[in-house]
Amino acid sequence: MKLYIYDHCPFCVRARMIFGLREMATEEITLLNDDEITPINMIGVKQVPILQKSDGKYMGESLDIVSYINELSGYSPLESVRSEIQNWFEQVNVFYNRLVMPRSVQLGLAEFAKPSSVVYFIEHKKKLIGDFEENFHKTNEYITQMQQYFVELDALMVSKEWLNGKELSLEDIIIFPILRNLTMVSGLNFPEKLLNYTHKMAKKSLVNLYFDCAI
Incomplete structure (x- = not known):
């Protein structure tokens, strides 16, 4: 495949x-x-x-x-998402791209290997988040908002292994990608439990984090 x-x-x-x-x-x-x-x-x-x-x-x-x-793989369907987690995701999704998108084009990722691919991305995503440079300059404001959302998510985590505390669920599938992308934001502090979860999930799922190249 x-x-x-x-x-x-x-x-x-x-x-x-x-x-x-x-x-x-x-x-x-x-x-x-x-x-x-x-x-x-x-x-x-x-x-x-x-x-x-x-x-x-x-x-x-x-x-x-x-x-x-x-x-x-022979597994039963994944358990659905708690309403509290879904609400958190929907609230964060409104603005988190304002932190992430201006940085993603600066990390040397393969999808942006050509200047034309960077221009294409910026022109299309400006419709969603507005001016990239302006959003980048608002980093501190957005980080303050995100830190509060981290506190809320940390309180909803049942364990540092799986968000629902039992097994892999759609909660992990939906939330980890958001956390993973936020690791590209320098100065954003993950609460300890949330940080442990992010590292553990990255290792188990074989998906790299961006801490080492955060901007």
Whole structure:
């Protein structure tokens, strides 16, 4: 199987996680961010992740890929998300990209290997977050907000192994990619329990963190 991704993409991290956590093999292929033709030829739209299954057929949508690989691995469906966790995710999702997106193009990631791919990303994402430089200059303001959200999430964590305290669930699949991307933000302090969880989940799922190159 092959998994087409962008490194910075939280939806791609969802798919990458399930392969690592279920010890399933896949070849990861990073597309350039301005490559529209490849994903459109595969699934009809310009989005990732895209899974090319063993039979050669393509599958999009991150949670569909997660469900497919989880079932293929012989596991029962993943437990759903608590309403409190879903609410946290929806609130954070409103602004966390203002911290992450201006940094993602500065990390030397494979999807931004060409200047045209950086320009493409910035031009498209400005519609979502506004001016990249302006958002970058508001880092301290956004960090203050995020620190409060960290306190709230830390209180919702049942254990540092799994968010629900029992087993892998959709909570981990949805929340870890957000935490992972926030590791690219220098000066953002993770509470101890949340930090331990982030490191443990990265190790178990074989998904790298950005602490070493944080900006």
